Amino acid sequence: xxxxxxxxxxxxxxxxxxxxxxxxxxxxxxxxxxxxxxxxxxxxxxxxxxxxxxxxxxxxxxxxxx
Numbered sequence: 095x096x097x098x099x100x101x102x103x104x105x106x107x108x109x110x111x112x113x114x115x116x117x118x119x120x121x122x123x124x125x126x127x128x129x130x131x132x133x134x135x136x137x138x139x140x141x142x143x144x145x146x147x148x149x150x151x152x153x154x155x156x157x158x159x160x
Contacts, residue, residue: 095130097155102146103128116145 103113103124110128111121117138126132134142143153 095155096127096134096142096153098148098152099124099142099146100128102148102152106146108145113142113145117141 103110108116109121110124114121114124117124117134119134119138123132123134127134139150139153143150146153
């Protein structure tokens with residue numbers, strides 16, 4: 095599950111529709127990723143990170159303090 099997706103998207107000021115448009119997917123699909131109902135294709139992960147300006151660790155919600 096992309097634990098950091100919603101917080102990163104919100105911090106960037108993007109709606110689900112905004113992010114979906116950048117990635118070429120539906121906003122419903124972005125919502126499914128945020129709830130853990132589904133996972134994005136592996137080929138989309140780098141695009142998500144670029145769109146949100148984040149690292150893989152941030153996207154997966156992995157903290158350095160763990």
